[in-house]
Amino acid sequence: MTAFDFRPTLNAPDDDPYLWLEDVEGERALDWTASQSARTLGHFGGTQFERDRAALTAIFDRPDKTPLIRRRGQYLYNFWQDARNPRGLWRRTTLAAYMKADPQWEALLDLDALAVSDGEDWIWGGASIEPERRERAVLRLSRGGSDAVVHREFDLGSLSFVADGFNLPEAKGGIEWLDPDTLLLSSALGDGMATRSGYARTVRLWKHGADPLTAPVIFETGSESLGVSGHLDRTAGSERLWFIETPAFFEMIGHIGDRSGPKMQIDLPRDARWDVFGDWLAVRPRKPWTVGGTTHAADALIGISLSSFIAGERVFSTLFEPGDRRSLQSFFWNDGKLIISYLVNLVPRFEMFTPGRQEWTRRALDTVPAEGTVHLWSLDAERHETNGEILVWAQDPITPPQLLLFDFNAAPPLGAPVILKRSPEDFDASGLVVTRHEAVSIDGEMIPYTQVGPANGNGDAPVYLTAYGGFGLSLLPYYNSSLGKLWLERGGTWVVANIRGGGEFGSRWHDAGRRQGKRLAHDDFAAVAADLVRRGITRPRQIAAEGASNGGLLIANMLTRYPEHFGALFCTIPLIDMRRYTKLLGAAGIDEYGDPDKPADWTFLKEISAYHAATPGEPYPPILLATTKRDDRVHPGHARKMAAKLQALGYPAYFYEPSAGGHSYGKDSRERASFIALGNNFLRSAIGWQADGVR
Numbered sequence: 001m002t003a004f005d006f007r008p009t010l011n012a013p014d015d016d017p018y019l020w021l022e023d024v025e026g027e028r029a030l031d032w033t034a035s036q037s038a039r040t041l042g043h044f045g046g047t048q049f050e051r052d053r054a055a056l057t058a059i060f061d062r063p064d065k066t067p068l069i070r071r072r073g074q075y076l077y078n079f080w081q082d083a084r085n086p087r088g089l090w091r092r093t094t095l096a097a098y099m100k101a102d103p104q105w106e107a108l109l110d111l112d113a114l115a116v117s118d119g120e121d122w123i124w125g126g127a128s129i130e131p132e133r134r135e136r137a138v139l140r141l142s143r144g145g146s147d148a149v150v151h152r153e154f155d156l157g158s159l160s161f162v163a164d165g166f167n168l169p170e171a172k173g174g175i176e177w178l179d180p181d182t183l184l185l186s187s188a189l190g191d192g193m194a195t196r197s198g199y200a201r202t203v204r205l206w207k208h209g210a211d212p213l214t215a216p217v218i219f220e221t222g223s224e225s226l227g228v229s230g231h232l233d234r235t236a237g238s239e240r241l242w243f244i245e246t247p248a249f250f251e252m253i254g255h256i257g258d259r260s261g262p263k264m265q266i267d268l269p270r271d272a273r274w275d276v277f278g279d280w281l282a283v284r285p286r287k288p289w290t291v292g293g294t295t296h297a298a299d300a301l302i303g304i305s306l307s308s309f310i311a312g313e314r315v316f317s318t319l320f321e322p323g324d325r326r327s328l329q330s331f332f333w334n335d336g337k338l339i340i341s342y343l344v345n346l347v348p349r350f351e352m353f354t355p356g357r358q359e360w361t362r363r364a365l366d367t368v369p370a371e372g373t374v375h376l377w378s379l380d381a382e383r384h385e386t387n388g389e390i391l392v393w394a395q396d397p398i399t400p401p402q403l404l405l406f407d408f409n410a411a412p413p414l415g416a417p418v419i420l421k422r423s424p425e426d427f428d429a430s431g432l433v434v435t436r437h438e439a440v441s442i443d444g445e446m447i448p449y450t451q452v453g454p455a456n457g458n459g460d461a462p463v464y465l466t467a468y469g470g471f472g473l474s475l476l477p478y479y480n481s482s483l484g485k486l487w488l489e490r491g492g493t494w495v496v497a498n499i500r501g502g503g504e505f506g507s508r509w510h511d512a513g514r515r516q517g518k519r520l521a522h523d524d525f526a527a528v529a530a531d532l533v534r535r536g537i538t539r540p541r542q543i544a545a546e547g548a549s550n551g552g553l554l555i556a557n558m559l560t561r562y563p564e565h566f567g568a569l570f571c572t573i574p575l576i577d578m579r580r581y582t583k584l585l586g587a588a589g590i591d592e593y594g595d596p597d598k599p600a601d602w603t604f605l606k607e608i609s610a611y612h613a614a615t616p617g618e619p620y621p622p623i624l625l626a627t628t629k630r631d632d633r634v635h636p637g638h639a640r641k642m643a644a645k646l647q648a649l650g651y652p653a654y655f656y657e658p659s660a661g662g663h664s665y666g667k668d669s670r671e672r673a674s675f676i677a678l679g680n681n682f683l684r685s686a687i688g689w690q691a692d693g694v695r
Contacts, residue, residue, distance in 0.1 A: 004616045005648045013579045013602075013612050018644045022584065022637035024629060033629070033640065036655040040624065043654065044682045052486055052677035053670070057083075059426045059481050060669035066403050066421040069098065069391070070381040073134050077381075078105070079124050086668035087111040088124050090139075099420060108159060109139070121660055123667045125149045129156070130177045131234070131382050138166050138175055138183070144630030145662025148172045168212055172632075173200040176231045178259070181208045184230040184241075185215060197588040198632075199227030203243060205259060218261040219243040226588055234384035235278045235333075242276075249471070249591035250286065264310070277333035277383065280355040281306040282319070284328060286507050297321065299328055299506040301340060303353065303360055317360045319353050327506035329474060334378045334386040337408065339365070341376060346436070346448060346476065346504060348374045352408060367416045368406060372396030373476040379405065392417050395479040397452040397494070398429040427484030431455065434477070439531035442523040445500070445512075449528045450477040451537070453493030461493040461538040462689040465529060469501035469521040470550030471592055472510040486680040492689070495532065499524035501550075515594050516604045522554055526562040541621075544683035546570040549634055549663065550592075553578075556610035556642060559620050568686030569623040570679045573631055573663055576638040578609035584635035611642050614649060622652040622686040624679060628661035654682065 008016045023029050041049075061083040069076040075092040091105040115122040125140030135156055140149040149172075153165030161167075166175065166183055172194070173187030185204040188194035190213045195201045201223060204215040221228050226246040233240040243255040243262045251270040255262030268274055271286040282303045289296045292314030296302050302316035320328050320340055329348075331340045338353040338360075350365035368374065372395055379389040388409030395401035404417035433455045438446040453461060464487045468475045477496045488494055498504045501513025501521040513521030529545070532538050543566050547555040552574020559569055575581055579596050581589065594601035606612060614620075623646065627639035636657060646653035656678060660667040665675035684690070 004650065006615060008579070008612050010606050010609075010612045013606065013609070016580075016641070018641040021640040021644060022635065024636060029640065032644075033655070033657045036643065037657055040654045040656045040678070040682075044678055044685060049677050049681045052681060053673045055485055056482055056673035056677055057670045059485060060673060062424060062426075064424050066401065066423045068403070069379075071095065071379045072129050072131070072381050077127070080105075081669060083669075085110065085112055086670065087115055087122065090124070090127065108156065109154070121667070123660070123662070127154070128175055128177060130180050133180055136162065136165070136180065140174070142662065143170065144660040145628065145664060145667055146630045146632040147662065148632055151175060164209065166206065166208065172198055174229070175206075178232050182206070184232070185212055186227070186229045187212070189213070195221070195223050195225055195227050197226050198585060199588070201225070201228065203228055203230040218259070219255070219257075221245045221247075233276065234382065235276070237278075249588055251591070275331065275333060276306055277336055277338075279306050280336070280338075281309055282331060282333075282338050283316070284331070292316070298508070301328055301331060303338070303355060305355075305357065319360060319362070320351075322506050325505055327504065327509070329503065332378065333383060334390060335388045335409065337388070339376060339390065343474070343504060346498065347371070350374075350376060363414065365406075365408070365414065367414055368392055369394040369404070369417075372399065373478045376406075397434050397450070397477045397479060398432050400425055400479050423479070426481035427489045429484065429488070432488060437531065437535070439524075439527040441520070441527040443520065445524070447497060447499060447524045447527055448504075449495055449497040449531075451493060451495050452477065452488060454491065457493070457537055459536045459538065460542055462487075462491070462684070462687060463493045463495055463532060463538045463543045464683070465495045465497065465532070465543055465545045466547060466551065467497040467499045467525050467528075467554060468547065468551045469499035469513050469524070469554060471501075472503035472507070474503045476504075482676045482680075486677065493537065495528065497525055497528040499528070514592050515601075518593060519604070519607050522557045522561065522608065525554055525558065526565050529562070529565040540565050541567040542687050542689070544568045544570065544687050546572065546679065546683070548572040548574070550575060552576065552634075552639075553608065553610075555623075557608055559623055560610040560613040560618070563618060563620045566621045568621050568683045570683055571623060571625045571639065571642075572665070572679070573627050573634055574625065574638050574642075575634050576609075576642045577611040578605045579612060581638070584637050585632060586634065611638075611645065614642075614645055616649040620646070620651050622654070622682075624654045624656065624682045626656040626675065626679065628664070628666075629657055629659045630661060631663045633663040
């Protein structure tokens with residue numbers, strides 16, 4: 001009889017024989033990850049994998065893909081990756097040029113050349129351009145894709161780095177320009193400057209030429225908070241600085257101040273989301289809020305004059321009322337108007353509000369596309385420069401995205417958006433249909449899901465099932481080139497489940513699937529898998545499920561709690577060890593999951609800690625756990641340890657870990673294609689689907 005090492009277990013959660021795999025750069029751990037990755041590639045690499053990787057790389061590097069843009073001053077800026085520029089090219093053009101079929105771009109920084117000259121594994125993290133003169137920018141450069149970045153000042157005239165400029169060693173955090181010679185620095189760099197979550201504990205006033213470590217601290221919080229930030233609000237009549245403390249993931253406290261620090265706290269619920277433009281304040285309370293003799297519903301959107309609010313006024317205008325399946329998704333300001341996005345039973349809708357002393361006027365943005373998945377954002381990156389121009393990104397699972405420009409100030413009012421770019425078709429979608437369904441979860445809740453695949457199946461469909469279910473994020477089906485090429489085009493079916501924990505139906509939906517409810521969110525996913533079988537779409541052994549990050553926690557729980565529902569599992573950049581997750585870069589997630597150091601919280605956390613729940617002799621399907629060495633958001637130790645334990649228990653568990661990628665799948669198109677192609681090849685092999693050709 002085989003003697004298994006069961007550790008760690010639910011009864012002895014701290015007796016962990018695999019702690020050595022948490023040493024990210026440890027020699028023993030790296031030897032293990034290298035041999036495991038080689039083993040996985042040996043099993044699921046080969047000709048089909050190489051063909052798939054080449055096909056995806058070509059899609060990701062297409063010269064005719066849509067460049068996404070933001071405007072700063074007279075220029076549109078874009079970061080572009082293709083076969084010639086695998087790490088990427090930062091560039092700019094004008095709106096008039098962009099609207100042409102083949103726009104001319106001015107190259108600003110070649111990241112591939114910089115990586116070679118510096119001898120660093122640079123990955124682009126973005127740029128902050130000084131908004132007054134626009135002569136300088138501070139670039140964010142990541143080693144291998146980590147969240148921690150190096151800040152370096154860049155001269156947009158000479159296209160060179162400023163040797164004695166705003167240059168900051170690697171750390172988590174960011175900067176905000178106050179003027180060409182002054183930054184607000186919110187960085188974890190320096191002794192005692194990081195919270196327990198690893199983010200900035202202070203806001204410092206950093207002058208050109210000064211040592212950032214000795215820059216005066218003008219705002220700070222305790223180490224138990226998630227972090228702080230500061231920014232200059234240029235929509236105000238005079239210089240107004242905002243200082244934001246984030247005590248927990250779903251909480252924020254705002255202070256108005258100046259360059260000497262905060263002067264006044266804004267008296268709003270800590271769990272509310274709010275935004276300001278000029279003298280107008282829009283607020284979305286997370287819970288019912290009684291103020292000024294009125295109770296405002298959770299997830300309503302209300303507005304008021306900021307100066308009146310500060311003076312004690314509490315009579316708000318109600319802008320949006322939520323419903324059972326009517327939920328606010330986002331809101332933002334543009335040219336003094338408030339643009340809101342909401343879902344009605346997962347169908348997108350958009351409205352615009354103009355503030356007024358007596359009432360706010362409302363207009364439906366009914367010329368904006370309202371089918372599929374649609375996102376809106378301002379063309380201008382700087383809020384004080386917005387002029388009514390909004391970008392619209394519209395798509396559905398079988399229709400490639402379109403980028404449109406909508407100008408709500410154009411004549412006639414609210415005219416039709418102008419198509420700027422159409423993305424190319426990346427896979428053959430002929431014969432595919434998109435349908436909506438609902439599964440009944442364990443407690444009777446109806447769980448929506450979207451199915452994409454052939455119109456007529458034979459009850460044996462190879463299904464790729466995915467979900468997220470966390471942090472109030474909505475997962476809406478989009479045009480997924482990778483799944484389209486490797487799964488749908490070959491006759492497979494793709495299913496996206498809207499499980500609880502997401503934001504599709506507001507805070508109620510999110511709260512039902514966090515903390516104690518996280519287990520229930522996992523039940524939702526299993527219910528969708530069962531419903532696909534009930535409807536005659538497929539059989540359990542033909543269901544391949546995938547999830548990333550919080551979705552990786554979901555997949556690990558499908559392994560230990562619902563193994564009979566699945567034929568194969570792909571668990572990527574996952575959270576799994578819920579006993580130690582707060583010690584593995586994860587303290588920011590306490591608001592979502594709970595605190596394992598508190599006995600009351602561990603009572604429900606242990607129910608979703610698949611690392612501890614895994615035992616031998618169960619009908620676990622094959623699983624591939626994949627992470628990246630440079631992930632400093634969700635520690636690679638989660639996937640490493642789970643794979644090691646499952647293998648010690650005798651299960652078909654595989655592991656893959658490339659060296660770069662951060663909390664994603666790679667630093668360039670080929671690395672991302674490798675990660676995705678390997679996972680798809682594993683899933684197809686594990687469910688016995690030999691789909692060598694395309695339809």
